[in-house]
Amino acid sequence: MKFTTTEKQIIARFDNEVTRARWTDWKWQLKHCITDMETFEKLMGVTFSPEKRTRIQQTIDTFPMAITPYYLSLIDSDDMENDPVFAQAFPSEKELELLPCDMDDPLHEDTDSPVPGLTHRYPDRVLLLVSSTCAMYCRHCTRKRKVGDVDSIPDKAEISAGIQYIREHPEVRDVLLSGGDPLMLSDEYLDWILTEIRAIEHVEIIRIGTRIPVVLPYRVTDNLVQMLKKHHPLWLNTQFNHPKELTASSRWALARLADAGIPLGNQSVLLNTINDCPRIMKSLVQKLVYNRVRPYYIYQCDLSMGLSHFRTSVGKGIEIMESLRGHTSGLCVPTYVIDAPGGGGKIPINPTYLISWSTHKVVLRNYEGVITTYQEPDSYKPVYCDQDCEHCTLQLKLADADEYKATGIERLLCDYDDSYAMSPEQPDEEEPAQEMQEALSVQ
Ligand SMILES: *Cc1c(COP(=O)(O)O)cnc(C)c1O
Numbered sequence: 001m002k003f004t005t006t007e008k009q010i011i012a013r014f015d016n017e018v019t020r021a022r023w024t025d026w027k028w029q030l031k032h033c034i035t036d037m038e039t040f041e042k043l044m045g046v047t048f049s050p051e052k053r054t055r056i057q058q059t060i061d062t063f064p065m066a067i068t069p070y071y072l073s074l075i076d077s078d079d080m081e082n083d084p085v086f087a088q089a090f091p092s093e094k095e096l097e098l099l100p101c102d103m104d105d106p107l108h109e110d111t112d113s114p115v116p117g118l119t120h121r122y123p124d125r126v127l128l129l130v131s132s133t134c135a136m137y138c139r140h141c142t143r144k145r146k147v148g149d150v151d152s153i154p155d156k157a158e159i160s161a162g163i164q165y166i167r168e169h170p171e172v173r174d175v176l177l178s179g180g181d182p183l184m185l186s187d188e189y190l191d192w193i194l195t196e197i198r199a200i201e202h203v204e205i206i207r208i209g210t211r212i213p214v215v216l217p218y219r220v221t222d223n224l225v226q227m228l229k230k231h232h233p234l235w236l237n238t239q240f241n242h243p244k245e246l247t248a249s250s251r252w253a254l255a256r257l258a259d260a261g262i263p264l265g266n267q268s269v270l271l272n273t274i275n276d277c278p279r280i281m282k283s284l285v286q287k288l289v290y291n292r293v294r295p296y297y298i299y300q301c302d303l304s305m306g307l308s309h310f311r312t313s314v315g316k317g318i319e320i321m322e323s324l325r326g327h328t329s330g331l332c333v334p335t336y337v338i339d340a341p342g343g344g345g346k347i348p349i350n351p352t353y354l355i356s357w358s359t360h361k362v363v364l365r366n367y368e369g370v371i372t373t374y375q376e377p378d379s380y381k382p383v384y385c386d387q388d389c390e391h392c393t394l395q396l397k398l399a400d401a402d403e404y405k406a407t408g409i410e411r412l413l414c415d416y417d418d419s420y421a422m423s424p425e426q427p428d429e430e431e432p433a434q435e436m437q438e439a440l441s442v443q
Pocket residue numbers: 119120121122125126127176346
């Protein structure tokens with residue numbers, strides 16, 4: 001790998017000598033993360049006004065900054081204010097502007113948590129937070145309430161309690177490790193966590209959510225990859241938000257992970273002035289697939305504290321989906337979701353393709369605007385399911401078929417349940433975190 005021009009520039013501005021080996025050593029990178037404004041100014045060769053410095057410092061005091069030297073080197077210093085990497089990594093005073101709709105924990109991750117650090121929202125899978133630190137603190141982080149906060153670092157006892165919960169819940173077949181960033185843990189510690197979870201018989205898959213391939217690709221060492229591949233089936237989801245982030249180094253990290261048989265997915269966040277453009281998104285998803293990463297989700301930006309300047313309209317997301325489906329490989333098309341405030345989970349949002357229907361025909365439109373019909377079969381006889389798999393002609397033969405309970409909308413549709421209406425309990429109204437509001441409104 002050759003150094004890029006900006007890498008060379010930044011390396012030259014470090015006081016101590018940086019050899020190639022040290023630049024690509026992830027521990028060196030972590031040790032030299034940029035956490036204060038002076039170092040940022042020095043390495044980028046810029047000077048902020050005293051007023052700007054004061055405002056940025058206030059932001060850093062509330063939400064910490066950390067940028068790896070590698071990620072910093074992707075910033076275009078000639079057009080910094082418009083740079084998508086700068087916007088994701090460098091604090092903005094706008095983070096201190098709070099709207100009435102801003103919430104401390106919009107996804108109710110803490111509310112819906114049976115044991116600290118574990119969220120059990122869906123029937124068959126759980127989210128387990130195993131770290132509260134990251135190599136780079138994304139300015140748009142949905143868990144700003146936690147990351148970088150020393151009081152939020154989960155210790156071994158907390159993680160053990162989470163794993164014990166999974167052990168006691170046979171319905172959990174999928175465990176998502178997140179944080180912070182799970183790949184900030186040492187190989188040995190992560191190996192221990194994965195071994196413990198893998199030993200649970202009912203756990204089928206383990207997923208890791210990490211931004212390491214984007215912000216610190218050198219963390220993907222041989223040793224890490226050899227360790228991870230012992231725990232298959234293991235999936236890994238990362239978060240590239242802009243095609244510019246797919247550098248030679250990050251592509252090399254992705255290739256190593258893919259070569260180890262780890263299926264890779266990407267969860268982008270739709271961000272104002274960063275990637276809210278159909279052409280940027282199309283280029284991003286195509287580059288991801290070229291690098292064996294399946295675009296999985298595009299998230300509407302959450303209602304977490306201080307993210308209002310990052311949010312786009314929902315219409316922008318639909319416009320982007322409209323520009324992808326049909327126009328490029330289906331493999332490149334992620335699902336656009338809103339993670340519902342109040343802990344409703346991810347809700348897919350799509351352009352509408354089903355325009356109308358009658359008893360035997362549906363009217364559809366395609367991506368080009370062609371309007372067409374699909375004639376439904378007259379011969380299709382509804383099969384009423386009475387949960388008697390034993391005498392059903394479809395081959396499934398579920399042993400405990402009659403124990404299966406449909407829930408949610410599925411329950412309204414099924415034949416073996418008499419419910420014809422639902423009224424979910426009123427979700428709690430979320431007060432914007434008062435303390436935080438007050439703390440920030442004094443300036
Ligand atoms: C996102 C999420 C999951 C996983 O959702 P998938 O749609 O299966 O990827 C699980 N639990 C929580 C709390 C989540 O936020």
